Amino acid sequence: MRKEEYKMTEPKDAVAPIVYADIQAYLDAIADKATNDIANSPHKRFWQVPYATFINGTIPGGVKSSGPPISVGQPIPIIDKANPINSAFFAILTGKFAGKRQMPGGGPLITDQGYQVTVGDKTVTGQQIQTNITSWLNNGFPEK
Numbered sequence: 310m311r312k313e314e315y316k317m318t319e320p321k322d323a324v325a326p327i328v329y330a331d332i333q334a335y336l337d338a339i340a341d342k343a344t345n346d347i348a349n350s351p352h353k354r355f356w357q358v359p360y361a362t363f364i365n366g367t368i369p370g371g372v373k374s375s376g377p378p379i380s381v382g383q384p385i386p387i388i389d390k391a392n393p394i395n396s397a398f399f400a401i402l403t404g405k406f407a408g409k410r411q412m413p414g415g416g417p418l419i420t421d422q423g424y425q426v427t428v429g430d431k432t433v434t435g436q437q438i439q440t441n442i443t444s445w446l447n448n449g450f451p452e453k
């Protein structure tokens with residue numbers, strides 16, 4: 310019997326897990342496509358920080374909650390460790406959150422019909438971005 314018959318191969322549809330650098334690239338692409346200049350936002354590119362700062366931090370620039378699910382006047386954690394899928398940075402890309410309008414303020418929004426953006430050498434749809442961020446959060450939001 311030929312040995313080759315027993316050789317294990319990677320599944321053909323294996324896809325690399327989403328890591329922090331992918332999340333940073335998505336957020337940059339969304340901000341670059343935004344009509345309004347992110348430089349005029351209070352929080353700027355709050356994802357351009359080391360992994361631990363992002364994971365353990367709150368939205369910078371003096372941004373405080375204006376409504377549920379965070380008590381009014383409190384800082385807004387970027388990641389919801391107890392329930393990652395509800396993390397603020399993601400929730401606000403798909404709808405109003407903590408009393409703030411959906412981001413990026415002024416659009417276009419990743420939930421818009423036909424939304425797509427170039428990330429590196431790939432065109433990614435808003436739906437794909439949502440799927441991939443969901444997968445990162447459900448996978449324990451890995452750094453690498």
Ligand code: HEM
Pocket residue numbers: 336337339340343345346347349350351352368372385397398401402406407409410412413414415
């Ligand atoms: C929990 C996460 C976030 C919070 C709480 C938040 C909050 C805010 C607030 C309070 C403003 C100023 C008022 C307004 O324009 O509505 C603002 C502006 C802005 N934000 Fe966010 N933001 C978040 C995430 C994001 C993300 C992920 C992006 C882009 C990828 C983004 C893009 C922008 C832009 C482009 C503006 C400027 C709007 C303008 O100049 O009119 N934000 N954000």
